[in-house]
Amino acid sequence: MLYREAGQFKTTYAADQQLFPIRQDRIGVITLLLIAFIGVPLFASEYWFSAILIPFLIFFLAALGLNILTGYAGQLSLGSAAFMAVGAYAAYNFQLRIEGIPILISFLCGGLTAAAVGILFGLPSLRIKGFYLAVATLAAQFFIVWCLTKFPWLSNNSSSGVISTQQLIIFGHELKTPTEKYLLVLSIVVVLALAAKNLVRSSTGRAWMAVRDMDVAASVIGIRLMPTKLLAFAISSFYCGVAGALYAFCYLGSVEPDGFSLDMSFKILFMIIIGGVGSIMGSFLGAAFILLLPILLDVLLPFFAGLFGLPFSSATVSHIQILIFGALIMFFLIVEPHGLARLWQITKEKLRLWPFPH
Amino acid sequence: MSKKIGDVILDLQNISLRFGGVKALTDISFDVREHEIRSIIGPNGAGKSSMLNVINGVYHPQDGKIFWHGQERRKMEPHMAAQQNIARTFQNIALFKGMSVLDNIMTGRITKMKSNFIEHALWFGRAKNEELEHRRKVEEVIDFLEIQHIRKTPVGRLPYGLQKRVELGRALAAEPSMLLLDEPMAGMNVEEKQDMCRFILDVNDQFGTTIVLIEHDMGVVMDISDRVVVLDYGKKIGDGLPDDVKNNEDVIRAYLGAGH
């Protein structure tokens, strides 16, 4: 009875094309934002900020980037982490080499650099599709990480490419506490998420989806495949790049190229498969799921082991984690290919009818 | 009939198309006049769809010339056909399965949108206005095809007949001057066929759209076409008014399959 659109008549197309056409959704989103901006900083502990909320927001952003490319434009990528690395290192170098450049501009430039690199590695997509393209993005993954390790200039001559990020100064104020960093990350992520939502409901997004669903028909309609695909690569890499910069500056503070490994790329891919391919909500839910699951397992597994008196090493726990990730991926692909986002949608549809069954 | 058939707008001369060793089309010439309904018929594998693909630039013939409004067309890509106001539907429905009916038809207007992705991301100014303005046009198409009730349904969930109609809608949304229809009535029941015929005739009549039609239902073809071209094994075996074609011996032989 609470979640129902009956009675909300749209009298203009403008009203029908709002960001969130259903009133309850609007209220829900605003409430969530209020909680995130005001409620959480009041109550969350430092551990929550630095170990859970900040990485969650950053990976949400990266998953969003990958989802734009894979979920909306239909181009599979196994190199998201490498584009995050580009963003992180580029932002670091802009801070380092340009006197007095504001940190936010550095993040922006980091994203733009990643976008440029993304376009470069997206070029093969004009001739190849599917898993062939996956191999091309693997090339990006290995090549970029190698470059960052081997060219000392990129890491200001530090050994093995480790960089320690500069201070976060915004309008003369240095962000030190996890709460401040959290608010910065949150603001950036919210802005970019809204922009993504706008993109996918506009003709840019429709062009991506058209190319994804049937590229020949798309080109016959007048969509030019090359710019459309490359734009998807650019924007996706931009999101990943900004996520990478935030990962370095606001989460870890010090990163090395090998940290942006193939495993991390897979992790981001898993987020969108489990969360929902082609859904912004899906990126959100997927990131939360993939980040929280290991924490949950860390707590639960030893508990159950203790219950049954089994010896449990930490290695076993990590193996079980990998195994469960793999099993979940297969499970979701088989049972619910649209992921958690689809389950969320079904729940909403049920709510719409509740308490009547039909 | 009140409509006036105009000059030749599309002229195909000696078109030949090969895939490796397979000859799909051999030395085919025919033309299309403005405002007419021009049908291409022929048995399965005659090269009808290939012909449409040549017209809108999906396939590139090895030999032959194509004149569009009197000008020779050189190498051309499919999206250029769209810019020249040629729209089409496909034999096997080629809708964008993951999108709603409304979004599918909106994509039909994509060449007419000028705003760029930054404006889209900010949803500001031109992007927003364009979205509204084109929505209005799309709603006209939706009204015309009588599919208001399924506006927001994902096309994957629609029955076959309605999908075909949505595909026509997507093509119409581009306000094409020439419309290529590849078996728009295949697999439909009589009622659905009647609806589709009505839409095709209305489009031709109201908007003056030139139509190139591939269809197997001879009753329909002979009824609504102005001129018919017949293909068999990639060669042209007949061309002319429906009645002439109907009595053409080669055509009868091709359809009845009596000796070669």
Add this chain to the structure above:
Amino acid sequence: MNFFFEVLIGGLLSGVMYALVALGFVMIYKASGVFNFAQGAMVYLAALSVVGCMEKGAPLWLAVILAFAIMTLFGIATEKFVLRKLVNQPPIALFMATIGLAFFIEGLAPMIFGSEPRALDVGIVDEPIEYILENFNMVISRFDLVAALVASVLVATLALFFQYTRIGRALRAVADDHQAALSIGIPLQNIWAIVWGVAGFVALVAGMMWGARNGVQFALTFTALKALPVLILGGFTSVPGAIVGGLIIGASEKLAEIYIPPVMQNLFGGNFGGIEGWFPYVLALLFLLVRPEGLFGEKHIDRV
């Protein structure tokens, strides 16, 4: 010049190993259109099964038979519980499912057999062949040569199997057109089970070779990643392509590793080792731009 040939031959021989893994991919791709990312994980599982069984006291021959049984069972289970449920899904979904499968195996295998790196002794020593060392002054590993021989025998057997047996013909029919194969009475699912069994066997051979050479450890799973560029070069559907692609990748990455870093060092300073980590991919990528269907693959025409 001797040194060049030494590197080249070493590269070619290690290329044979890549080809061995790539073969498993080609088998499954040909028969079911699935790009099996888990092939590398299967290699790891196979090698672990062998050493695991030997640790429990089984002699080598018994361990190999047991490992083969495990691989076959595993292949059939994969077909039955995962792939069969995903029939008619887009290929990319199947591909992602095999990534999931790879993780599943990578978690499961060490839980059963332990994760610490172990040596696998198959009775061949990894040392230079004296004859070649004395007469040509080149270091060519005996082990690599044996591995190459094994691979050749395996490839020949598979080729014969495909060409002349009933199952082989059925396999090719299935690869050509699932529907048509079904309609003439070829039991599709049995065929897929067999293919996964054969792929498991190929993984076993590859696992033993790689395991004996580099030790049985988690890094074995990376062999799959190296096999990808091999496939792109050779074409996804071609057995000879896998071999030739493997040889090219093996030889070129070793040559690149030896000859490119000094040049880079002269230009930029610093240490530029590790080129072989990405070289095959970039090579494959450049190759893709020229010939997307691979050396031996079939050209694909989009039908509208």
